[in-house]
Amino acid sequence: QTVVRLEDYRPPAYLIDRVDLDVRLHPSATRVTAVLAIRPAEGTPAGTPLVLDGDGLRLEHLLLDGRSPEPEAYAASPVALTLHCPPAQPFRLEIETVINPEANSALMGLYRSSGTYCTQCEAEGFRRITYFLDRPDVLAVYTTRIEADRTEAPVLLGNGNPVEAGPIAGTERHYAIWHDPHPKPAYLFALVAGRLASVHDTFTTRSGRLVRLAIHVEPGKEDMCGWAMDSLKRSMAWDEHVFGLEYDLDVFNIVAVSDFNMGAMENKGLNIFNDKYVLADPETATDQDYGHVEAVIAHEYFHNWTGNRITCRDWFQLCLKEGLTVFRDQEFSSDMRSRPVKRIADVRMLKSHQFPEDAGPLAHPVRPRAYREINNFYTATVYEKGAEVVRMLKTLLGAEDFAAGMALYIRRHDGDAATIEQFLACFAEAGGRDLEQFALWYEQAGTPRLEVTSAHDPDTATLSLTLTQSLGPTPGQASKLPMLIPVRLGLIGPEGADIGLRPRERDRVQGDVLLLSERSQTFTFDGVTERPVLSLLRGFSAPVTVNATPSPADLLFLLQHDSDPFNRWQAAQDLATRELMRLYAARRKGDVLAVDAALVSALGDVLTDEDLDPAFRAQVLHLPGEADLARDIGRDVDPDAILSARTQLRHAIGRAHGQTFASLADRLGRRPFAPDAADAGERALKGLCLAYLAVSDQDTRADIIARHAREADNMTDRIAALSVLVHEHLAGADTALAAFERRHAGHPLAMDKWFTVQATSPHAGTLTIVDALTRHPAFDWTNPNRVRALVGAFTTGNQSQFTRPDGAGFVYLGDVVERLDQRNPQLAARLVSAFRSWQALEPKRAALAEGVLSKLAGRATLSKDTRDIVERCLA
Ligand code: HT7
Numbered sequence: 001q002t003v004v005r006l007e008d009y010r011p012p013a014y015l016i017d018r019v020d021l022d023v024r025l026h027p028s029a030t031r032v033t034a035v036l037a038i039r040p041a042e043g044t045p046a047g048t049p050l051v052l053d054g055d056g057l058r059l060e061h062l063l064l065d066g067r068s069p070e071p072e073a074y075a076a077s078p079v080a081l082t083l084h085c086p087p088a089q090p091f092r093l094e095i096e097t098v099i100n101p102e103a104n105s106a107l108m109g110l111y112r113s114s115g116t117y118c119t120q121c122e123a124e125g126f127r128r129i130t131y132f133l134d135r136p137d138v139l140a141v142y143t144t145r146i147e148a149d150r151t152e153a154p155v156l157l158g159n160g161n162p163v164e165a166g167p168i169a170g171t172e173r174h175y176a177i178w179h180d181p182h183p184k185p186a187y188l189f190a191l192v193a194g195r196l197a198s199v200h201d202t203f204t205t206r207s208g209r210l211v212r213l214a215i216h217v218e219p220g221k222e223d224m225c226g227w228a229m230d231s232l233k234r235s236m237a238w239d240e241h242v243f244g245l246e247y248d249l250d251v252f253n254i255v256a257v258s259d260f261n262m263g264a265m266e267n268k269g270l271n272i273f274n275d276k277y278v279l280a281d282p283e284t285a286t287d288q289d290y291g292h293v294e295a296v297i298a299h300e301y302f303h304n305w306t307g308n309r310i311t312c313r314d315w316f317q318l319c320l321k322e323g324l325t326v327f328r329d330q331e332f333s334s335d336m337r338s339r340p341v342k343r344i345a346d347v348r349m350l351k352s353h354q355f356p357e358d359a360g361p362l363a364h365p366v367r368p369r370a371y372r373e374i375n376n377f378y379t380a381t382v383y384e385k386g387a388e389v390v391r392m393l394k395t396l397l398g399a400e401d402f403a404a405g406m407a408l409y410i411r412r413h414d415g416d417a418a419t420i421e422q423f424l425a426c427f428a429e430a431g432g433r434d435l436e437q438f439a440l441w442y443e444q445a446g447t448p449r450l451e452v453t454s455a456h457d458p459d460t461a462t463l464s465l466t467l468t469q470s471l472g473p474t475p476g477q478a479s480k481l482p483m484l485i486p487v488r489l490g491l492i493g494p495e496g497a498d499i500g501l502r503p504r505e506r507d508r509v510q511g512d513v514l515l516l517s518e519r520s521q522t523f524t525f526d527g528v529t530e531r532p533v534l535s536l537l538r539g540f541s542a543p544v545t546v547n548a549t550p551s552p553a554d555l556l557f558l559l560q561h562d563s564d565p566f567n568r569w570q571a572a573q574d575l576a577t578r579e580l581m582r583l584y585a586a587r588r589k590g591d592v593l594a595v596d597a598a599l600v601s602a603l604g605d606v607l608t609d610e611d612l613d614p615a616f617r618a619q620v621l622h623l624p625g626e627a628d629l630a631r632d633i634g635r636d637v638d639p640d641a642i643l644s645a646r647t648q649l650r651h652a653i654g655r656a657h658g659q660t661f662a663s664l665a666d667r668l669g670r671r672p673f674a675p676d677a678a679d680a681g682e683r684a685l686k687g688l689c690l691a692y693l694a695v696s697d698q699d700t701r702a703d704i705i706a707r708h709a710r711e712a713d714n715m716t717d718r719i720a721a722l723s724v725l726v727h728e729h730l731a732g733a734d735t736a737l738a739a740f741e742r743r744h745a746g747h748p749l750a751m752d753k754w755f756t757v758q759a760t761s762p763h764a765g766t767l768t769i770v771d772a773l774t775r776h777p778a779f780d781w782t783n784p785n786r787v788r789a790l791v792g793a794f795t796t797g798n799q800s801q802f803t804r805p806d807g808a809g810f811v812y813l814g815d816v817v818e819r820l821d822q823r824n825p826q827l828a829a830r831l832v833s834a835f836r837s838w839q840a841l842e843p844k845r846a847a848l849a850e851g852v853l854s855k856l857a858g859r860a861t862l863s864k865d866t867r868d869i870v871e872r873c874l875a
């Protein structure tokens, strides 16, 4: 397989200034005529061949400046159209291809989802539509004529602004022409055609442009678009207000489709979404879904500037648009909701998805240097760690210089296909900084580890703090250089108040941020009369792990007093993790220890502290997950012992505070549903109370929970109660499952939750149930959402059952991957990534996982996508 390397990047030899597309839609034979205005780039020697990319294409006709070229002047294959000796002057190439959208099960290029024609061109899907220079640094102005049967596709949408539309006389067909004045790479091209219903609104930009907004969905789903529309308008206003960025077309269209490989796509003026991230009503969507819709709508909208107006030079720069845009959507959600709770949720996500990636065979830098299949690099590292790197930049520069850097980046690179170097240069310039060492965050894979030791001297009233960083080897990177790590620090006095920092090394400390740039550095603080408690890495100021060994008393103190809410939560997590590790170690030796009563009591204090936001309380009482513990254990992992340790601690907490859980569950979240952060927080805490109540010794617990499942008037409460019934095997679970199924049978996204609840049950029969559910009428192997909700939830959300000691979970995933691989390689490759931490498992399980991976690797027909992941897992 070919490896693409960053160092091999060369600017394109030819440029395409204009693209005129004529797409005559037909289910199995869509005719695409592309007229390309091409010219040699400056410095291209005359006679340099022009090689256009294709993927599975067949050339029907070719005209060069209006004439058929001689057969020996070109070569056409499914993967390339080559002009051996193109003109040295600008020329026009007219290319006709015929493609089959109905047969396109990979969901890349032009395909059909429930009858709607739609496209997905990122990263390399445009080449499945026509031959093209399908690379992000070739920017063209597109005009698209779409033609289709009027009954089959009354709605015709393209990029940019609508130009004209009308019937085609004497036929059942009609057409629409769209023009996008903003030059763009092919990956941002889109068209949609189908029987769609629409919801409309408007937004007036601050410079007075009236933008017509529309969301297009399957007929009957219009009532579920209100939240998405509201989120869109808030996103547009926020981007103007916070970044000074306005929308730049007269229309903004969003289309929701049910078959989609990822979350959504930021095509210029025509965002296409997985319907999961558009449709929301209280009956079928949880608070979490509302949050996701808001965030994804914002994310795709924000791409209009960070991604579309300024795009990537090549796919190695993917984090340039994705990391930055995730940072922007996180900030948006923080402003819309509780900032600390959002930060906790984001860090939880980073630690559970990105840290394991960084710790295993799939580790790669935020900006990778090589890939075999670019689709496999839409990862937590590029997205979430990429966002953390931007966040650190803001921490290092301060809000003002960061804003100046962003403004310069937009000013300087509008219309460019840019690089990380160019992005960083703007911040270096605006902030007057040297960011050379900081740039290592983009280059070095792995999660840095910080060792912290401190010494307090009451005689001199000084505190010295020594920070030592290390970064282990990752694939292709044996040794690493020290990074620039911003460590936000608080010192807390005995009364619980912050002590002002008086650092000696003033040039290495900015406000409350220590700048760790060497392997080991000591920071000295004066005026510290009494031993302070350290609050390290406040707000999770860098994506690192910290080894500081504070005493349990100090952690309890932080949980009670830290002025940084993030670190209060972190202290609870550290306490719980420590306790779980102790219980785990004992269970591995066959012992069962008593649970630490101080931890249980401290969590009870948080639970009943009415001064704290319910959402925050829910986060504190939510114990680290099984996969989080596995990651911290790191080697020779026994998932069954993890599950037992976690279950033991949950039971201890449930038993100690059973009454409180029961009464809170009764009291909380009783207002009629509204998707705001305050109400959502109450529902989160209520759900958590039900989960603990289930493992308490309250006699009526099963009845109470079953009642919650029965009487819930919204999906958040219903699914929370149902999960508890099913996962705890309580009486009433089957009845509640059946009731849910009856209620939501006609709604696939709601049924996905029903699949997920059953797939994530930590009981021995779960795999058999998962397999049986694949034959349920609501399940569909061809729909990625269904597959992810059932099989994906089992492999990534049910550690103990996926890693069953008999290896049946691994074999099952291997079979599923083989089954899906030819149909939808991207989906298969994502699913097989669940093996990424196999080497950390205890030897017997590891050998079984390796066996399945090796068998897959031996399949001659494996797709490029899946083979890439499998072989990297085995390397
Ligand atoms: N930029 C979009 C990425 C995406 C994608 C990539 C590969 C295959 C299918 C895909 N669909 C969407 C989404 C985003 O990050 O905004």
Ligand code: ZN
Pocket (backbone or CB within 6 Å): 299, 303, 321, 322, 325
């Ligand atoms: Zn994105």
